Amino acid sequence: MTRFAHSVKLDKEKCCGCTTCVKHCPTEAIRVRGGKAIIISERCIDCGECIRICPHHAKKAVVDSLNIIDRFAYTIALPAPSFYAQFPGVCDRNVVLTALKRIGFDEVFEVAAGAEAVSRATMLDLNYERVELPVISCACPAVVRIIRARFPSLLPHLLEYRTPMDVSARWAKKIAMEKTGLPKEKIGCIFISPCPAKSTSSKMPLGEYESYVDGVVSMSELYPVILPKLKEIKEPEILAFSTATGVSWAKSGGEALASQALCNLAADGIENVISVLEALEDERIHQPQFIELNGCIGGCVGGALTVENTYIAKSRLVHIMNTSTRTRKLEGVPDDEIMKEDFRITYEPHMLLDSDMEKAMEKMARIDEQEKRLSGMDCGACGAPTCRALAEDIVNGYGQEDQCIFLMREKLEKLLAEKEAEKKDGKGTEG
Numbered sequence: 001m002t003r004f005a006h007s008v009k010l011d012k013e014k015c016c017g018c019t020t021c022v023k024h025c026p027t028e029a030i031r032v033r034g035g036k037a038i039i040i041s042e043r044c045i046d047c048g049e050c051i052r053i054c055p056h057h058a059k060k061a062v063v064d065s066l067n068i069i070d071r072f073a074y075t076i077a078l079p080a081p082s083f084y085a086q087f088p089g090v091c092d093r094n095v096v097l098t099a100l101k102r103i104g105f106d107e108v109f110e111v112a113a114g115a116e117a118v119s120r121a122t123m124l125d126l127n128y129e130r131v132e133l134p135v136i137s138c139a140c141p142a143v144v145r146i147i148r149a150r151f152p153s154l155l156p157h158l159l160e161y162r163t164p165m166d167v168s169a170r171w172a173k174k175i176a177m178e179k180t181g182l183p184k185e186k187i188g189c190i191f192i193s194p195c196p197a198k199s200t201s202s203k204m205p206l207g208e209y210e211s212y213v214d215g216v217v218s219m220s221e222l223y224p225v226i227l228p229k230l231k232e233i234k235e236p237e238i239l240a241f242s243t244a245t246g247v248s249w250a251k252s253g254g255e256a257l258a259s260q261a262l263c264n265l266a267a268d269g270i271e272n273v274i275s276v277l278e279a280l281e282d283e284r285i286h287q288p289q290f291i292e293l294n295g296c297i298g299g300c301v302g303g304a305l306t307v308e309n310t311y312i313a314k315s316r317l318v319h320i321m322n323t324s325t326r327t328r329k330l331e332g333v334p335d336d337e338i339m340k341e342d343f344r345i346t347y348e349p350h351m352l353l354d355s356d357m358e359k360a361m362e363k364m365a366r367i368d369e370q371e372k373r374l375s376g377m378d379c380g381a382c383g384a385p386t387c388r389a390l391a392e393d394i395v396n397g398y399g400q401e402d403q404c405i406f407l408m409r410e411k412l413e414k415l416l417a418e419k420e421a422e423k424k425d426g427k428g429t430e431g
Contacts, residue, residue: 077101077105078108081247139249173187190213194219218305238327240328251318264288298310371388
């Protein structure tokens with residue numbers, strides 16, 4: 001079984017056990033036990049939904065600090081396209097890219113360029129019918145992890161390319177190695193991320209033996225560092241080299257349009273994504289050639305580590321895409337070694353009742369019986385998201401019937417009734 005290195009953690013001091021995260025977790029990975037939330041590692045996909053909705057800010061992302069740039073002789077900032085949309089009044093991407101160099105990076109490399117490269121490759125695959133339709137985007141690690149665990153029949157439909165983040169890191173390091181003469185270990189590629197799933201992906205890459213991303217810094221942490229620098233820049237360096245096609249990946253539907261598929265589908269928000277995947281698995285969707293799925297509402301502009309309101313950021317991104325930005329020319333194009341996965345992503349179940357089929361069937365029957373004993377209210381007061389989840393916890397030894405407030409009330413009422421009956425019997429005997 002794979003070891004899990006997640007990027008979503010709980011701050012126990014801030015958690016008050018309110019169960020808000022329990023009710024919103026798309027994979028039922030959270031429980032409240034002993035008045036505090038706990039995260040079931042095997043179920044977590046690092047989508048960041050709990051970070052977004054926790055009213056007490058008790059969930060936090062585990063990412064790197066900006067100090068990580070001190071570990072390398074040469075550092076490259078890899079800004080996700082959604083980063084441009086965080087700053088009010090900025091239309092020229094060069095201003096943001098120049099600011100990144102002024103805070104300590106030696107070079108910047110737009111992840112939008114990696115996105116463009118993947119879009120070009122996807123377009124060719126569709127045109128030459130080299131892929132099994134419908135093709136499913138592999139850009140969102142949270143979505144890929146859900147497919148790997150819950151929808152194994154859809155794995156052959158996943159694109160065989162690395163994510164734009166990984167393509168950009170490999171591409172940037174190759175150029176930097178030729179430019180500086182340094183080995184890749186001394187060149188640090190630091191991704192500026194809108195979500196915790198990308199941080200997990202850098203530690204536990206999917207489809208490749210190692211990630212060339214050496215660190216992940218959140219947009220929310222970098223925002224207050226970059227913001228004052230923007231006002232100082234009068235003549236930015238010409239550092240941008242991607243087009244609106246790559247930048248458009250930051251919002252839902254951008255990648256689908258860039259694929260130039262005759263018919264495409266784009267869904268965002270993890271619950272909507274799961275609904276689409278279920279429809280695909282049930283063969284209720286047939287028309288689309290290309291399917292783009294984003295775990296966050298609105299796409300990456302709605303990531304849990306962004307600063308700006310999703311819809312404001314989306315509007316701002318469209319303006320940036322439609323505004324002319326001076327660009328430089330990047331020599332060369334990424335080859336298959338940079339673009340293609342090292343191996344196909346395979347099924348890795350994280351939600352098995354038991355590895356032994358006979359024992360799993362036995363547990364399933366016990367869970368069914370246990371669920372019948374519960375209220376069916378799915379109230380969440382027990383600390384589990386549903387009665388079914390509590391029944392599963394009980395059978396697996398992680399929960400107890402007494403956690404159900406309805407069963408507890410029945411027990412108390414029965415106990416009180418017995419006490420009353422004993423009192424009456426006592427008085428009758430005395431008489």
